[in-house]
Amino acid sequence: MPESNNKLRIRLHLHGTDMSVMVFQNEEEDYRKAAKIINDTVNTYYKVLGDRGKSDEEILYAALLDITVRLCKESRRNDTAPYSDILSRLTSEIEDALKK
DSSP states (O other): OOSOOOEEEEEEEETTEEEEEEEEGGGHHHHHHHHHHHHHHHHHHHHHHGGGTOOHHHHHHHHHHHHHHHHHHHHHHTOOHHHHHHHHHHHHHHHHHHHO
């Protein structure tokens, strides 16, 4: 649960659309950064794909895919499961050795 229960209503501009959202006060900066990433990515794809006659929907999906791939890569980079597995095995081996 977020550290602060104080919620704010903020307005975000997402590629031609103003959006009002309720966020926890300590998460406001993350939402604003996310909106900037979305706008920057969509604008980049409009520059590249708009000249090729792609529809707005195709451009938005390309931007969505780009952002999601970045998220997946970052999640994989921060995955601690392999370390947890190693620690569990080592702990088990140490406990077995101590029992003997």
